[in-house]
Amino acid sequence: MLEVRGVQKAFDGFQAVAGVSLAVARGEIAAIIGPNGAGKTTLFNLVTGHLRPDAGAVLLEGRDITGLPPHQVCRLGMGRSFQRTNIFPRLSVFQNVQAAFISHRGRGLDLLSRVDRLYRDEAEALLASLGLLERAGEMSGFLSHGAQKQLELGIALASEPKLLLLDEPTAGMSATETHETIRLISRIARERDLTLLFTEHDMDVVFSIAQRITVLHQGHVIAEGAPAEVRSDPEVRRVYLGERR
Amino acid sequence: MALFAVSLNLLLGYTGLVSFGHAAYFGVGAYTTGLLMKKAGVAFLLAFPAAGVLAGLCALVFGFFCVRLTKIYFAMLTLAFAQIVWAICFKWNDVTGGEQGMPEIPYPDLAWMERLPVVGDLRTSDHFHLLTVVVVALCFWLLRRIVGSPFGRILTTIRENPERAEFIGVHVRRWELLAFVLSGAFAGLAGALFGIFNRGVFPDFVYWTKSSEVLIMTILGGMGYFYGPAVGALVLLVLNQQITSYTEYWPFVLGTILIVLLFAFPGGIVGALDAGCRRLAGLRRA
Numbered sequence: 469m470l471e472v473r474g475v476q477k478a479f480d481g482f483q484a485v486a487g488v489s490l491a492v493a494r495g496e497i498a499a500i501i502g503p504n505g506a507g508k509t510t511l512f513n514l515v516t517g518h519l520r521p522d523a524g525a526v527l528l529e530g531r532d533i534t535g536l537p538p539h540q541v542c543r544l545g546m547g548r549s550f551q552r553t554n555i556f557p558r559l560s561v562f563q564n565v566q567a568a569f570i571s572h573r574g575r576g577l578d579l580l581s582r583v584d585r586l587y588r589d590e591a592e593a594l595l596a597s598l599g600l601l602e603r604a605g606e607m608s609g610f611l612s613h614g615a616q617k618q619l620e621l622g623i624a625l626a627s628e629p630k631l632l633l634l635d636e637p638t639a640g641m642s643a644t645e646t647h648e649t650i651r652l653i654s655r656i657a658r659e660r661d662l663t664l665l666f667t668e669h670d671m672d673v674v675f676s677i678a679q680r681i682t683v684l685h686q687g688h689v690i691a692e693g694a695p696a697e698v699r700s701d702p703e704v705r706r707v708y709l710g711e712r713r
Numbered sequence: 714m715a716l717f718a719v720s721l722n723l724l725l726g727y728t729g730l731v732s733f734g735h736a737a738y739f740g741v742g743a744y745t746t747g748l749l750m751k752k753a754g755v756a757f758l759l760a761f762p763a764a765g766v767l768a769g770l771c772a773l774v775f776g777f778f779c780v781r782l783t784k785i786y787f788a789m790l791t792l793a794f795a796q797i798v799w800a801i802c803f804k805w806n807d808v809t810g811g812e813q814g815m816p817e818i819p820y821p822d823l824a825w826m827e828r829l830p831v832v833g834d835l836r837t838s839d840h841f842h843l844l845t846v847v848v849v850a851l852c853f854w855l856l857r858r859i860v861g862s863p864f865g866r867i868l869t870t871i872r873e874n875p876e877r878a879e880f881i882g883v884h885v886r887r888w889e890l891l892a893f894v895l896s897g898a899f900a901g902l903a904g905a906l907f908g909i910f911n912r913g914v915f916p917d918f919v920y921w922t923k924s925s926e927v928l929i930m931t932i933l934g935g936m937g938y939f940y941g942p943a944v945g946a947l948v949l950l951v952l953n954q955q956i957t958s959y960t961e962y963w964p965f966v967l968g969t970i971l972i973v974l975l976f977a978f979p980g981g982i983v984g985a986l987d988a989g990c991r992r993l994a995g996l997r998r999a
Contacts, residue, residue, distance in 0.1 A: 516880065542882040556873035567870045568881040570863045576883060577891075578863040586863060627881055 469494045469631055469663045475514050475524030477507075484510040486687035487524065492631070492680075497657060497664045499674045502684035503707070508667040509551055511684070512635050516548050517541040528631065543572075547629030549620045551636045551667075557609030561600055564608050564619055565591045568626030591626070597659075598622050598652065614645035618652065625656065632657070634666035638673055646670065650677060675699070716849050716906070718930040718942030719856060720899035725928075726936035727860060728892045729872030733788040733924055734795025735900055737775070738768040740802060740919030742901025743908035744809060747818045750909075757821030761848075761905050768901020769894050771798075776893035780886045792921060799919040809916070816913040845906050852899060853943075859895065860939060868892055929967075933974065935981025944983055 470492040477485045485507040492498045500508050513519040515526050517538040525534045533541055542548070556564050569587040570576055595601045598618050603611065608619055617637060624632060637653060638646040654677050657664050668674045674681060674695070681698045683691040691701045698704055717739055724730045742764035749760035775794040779787055802809045809815065820841050859865055867888055870878040875885050908914040917923065926949070927942075934945025952970075957963045978985035 518876075537884075538879040539882050539884045542880050548880050550877070554874060554877045556870050556877065558873055559869060563866065563869075567866050567878075570866055571870075571878075571881045571883050575863045576867040576888065579859050580862055583861055583863050583866045623877070623881060 469496070469529060470515070470665065471527040471530075472511075472515065473525045473527070475511070475521040475526065477510055477514055477519060477521055483687050485514065485521075488684070488687070488689055489524075490682050490689065490692065492663055492665050494663055495661065496680060497654070497678055498666075498680045498682065499678035500665070500667045500682045500684055501669070501671075501674055502667075504669075505686075506684040507687040508684055509635055512548070512633055512667065516546060516633060542627055542629075545628075545630040547624035547627050547632045549617070549624050549632075549634045549637060551639055553613065553616045553620060555608050555616055555620050555623065557607070559608060560604065561595065561606055561608045561611070561619055562588075562591055562604040565594055565622050565626050568623045572627040594622055594626060597656065614641050614649065617641065617649065621653070621656070625660070629662070631663045631665065634664065636667055636669065638668065638670055646673065653677070716852055716943075717900055717903035718927050718934065718946045719853065719939070720896050720903060721927050722931050722936055722939070722942045723856065723860070723868075723892055723896040723899070725931055726938070726941070727865060727872060728868045728889060730889060730893070731784075731788045731928075732779075732791045732893075732896070733928070734775075734791035734793070734921070735896070735927055736919050736921065736923035737791075737795035737798040738772055738897035738900035739904035739907070739923065739927075740798060740914075740916075741771050742768040742904030743914045743918050744802060744815070744904075745901070746905035747815050747908045747914040748809075750821070751815060751818050757909075761821075761902070764905035765898040765902045768904065769898030771901075772894045772897025773890070776890045776897070780889040780893065792924065795919065795921060795924055799916060799921070802919050803916040809914075815915070818909055818913055820909060841909065845910060848902075848906065852902060856899060857939060864888075864891075929971065931981075933971065933981055935983035935985075935987075937980060938983040938987070941981050941983040945981065948982060 472488060472490050474487045474489050475485060476483070476487050488507070488511055500511065502508055510519065514521045517533070517536050517540070520535045525532055527533065528541075528544055528546060531544070533544060556567065559567070566583075566587055569590055570583075573587070575586070592601060592604065595604055598621065600615065600618060600622065603615070608616065611619065621634075621637070634653070638649050641649060650673055653664070656662065678695060681693065681695055682689055683698060683701075683704050685707050690707065691698050691704045717735075721732065721735045724732050745764040745767045746760045749755040749763060750757065775791070779790045779794070782790055820837050821844070867878070867883055870881070870883065871885055871888060879885055904918065908918070930945035930949050931942040932945070933949060934943065935941030952967070953963060956966050960966065974981065980988065
């Protein structure tokens, strides 16, 4: 589904991502972990077109998407949520999701029809599956942090992606919220037959849902494999798990 | 003037772009219609849409460069382009009349209105005012449709969060450019009407103070609301007339009003009214 081949990115001489390769198979739930500053978010930005890699290639379903702008990458079937919550705060919850439907279905240049009821059913069905339906009319900026993260997931899903990238989907959440979000994400991934790639710093989350883990450290991949293998890898224990226990 | 302000709001209030050179399109529209009607004797029915088209084209060319920049750089570039247009209007004596402007623009031929009941007996100038009201109402209706269309919804996502808008698949710059062109075209139409109403077109239509005047109108009235800028335009013009009749320090008074408004009611006049009504409704329910 997704293949990353030796991508590199440097900022002012600092090598943020130094030749990372990884592959995610269709239907897989994959995670990238690593300490702060390991290059996880930069790697995401390289994949989604927010940054252009200095070297290397990114392939989506075998198609070279290296250097394409984000809006095109999105249209090719990649959805994304951001680390810092990224919604449209002064639009209602419904409008947030509706806008994504409008854009995805190519109605964004329609100047004359009425927007009010457009894609209402689709948007409401999606909000219902996220448990946000009762709050559809609320201004999204006033939702709790957890609910905003869920809404962002909804915005990403409205583009009907095949591959979903989640950058720390539970960042800043309470233990309960984290638990709920994880259940939600794995349920949706199953229902919609999504391929999932996410970054996370919460080890419990990673080891509970990921089928495959890539460990990043200072811009390099230092380990890769099933959760059990990664957990017992001596290098990983030293640079990452060791620091936390 | 109200149409001018509402057209700016498509950019400012809905797309979140601060244009500091909106007078350029107002002026282009005014000069287009003025020139066509006075020098070429073209009928209003053709000269008026021509103003919208030419102002829109102008906005397309300028906007092409402007949307590549953001925030203050965007505002500065729109200002720079507007000043270029102003310089052309000011210096090109043979065509625009230069500093003197272009007085005595004829009224459109509205003789057919004399056959209408009730309004038929009015003077030509009143006929034109009537026509203006109808045309402006029509433009408002069109703009409202645009704001309430799927396109309008996408514009608000750009205002709220351009980064996220990109990643629902919106080519942000293309939408911004289209908003810029539409906004410019309607400003051009507003300029065309104002030129005739004013019985002349002058270079200060295009000067940067005009751009700031329309920004003030929009902020005064409330930029998040469709009719906010229209209210702002009305209030500004009435205040201007009233206050200048007994003090020459009109800009001082205006400045004070703006400061109070920005701190106390960031939603402008319409925003304050809206909040007031909601509070009243809330009290009644309680």
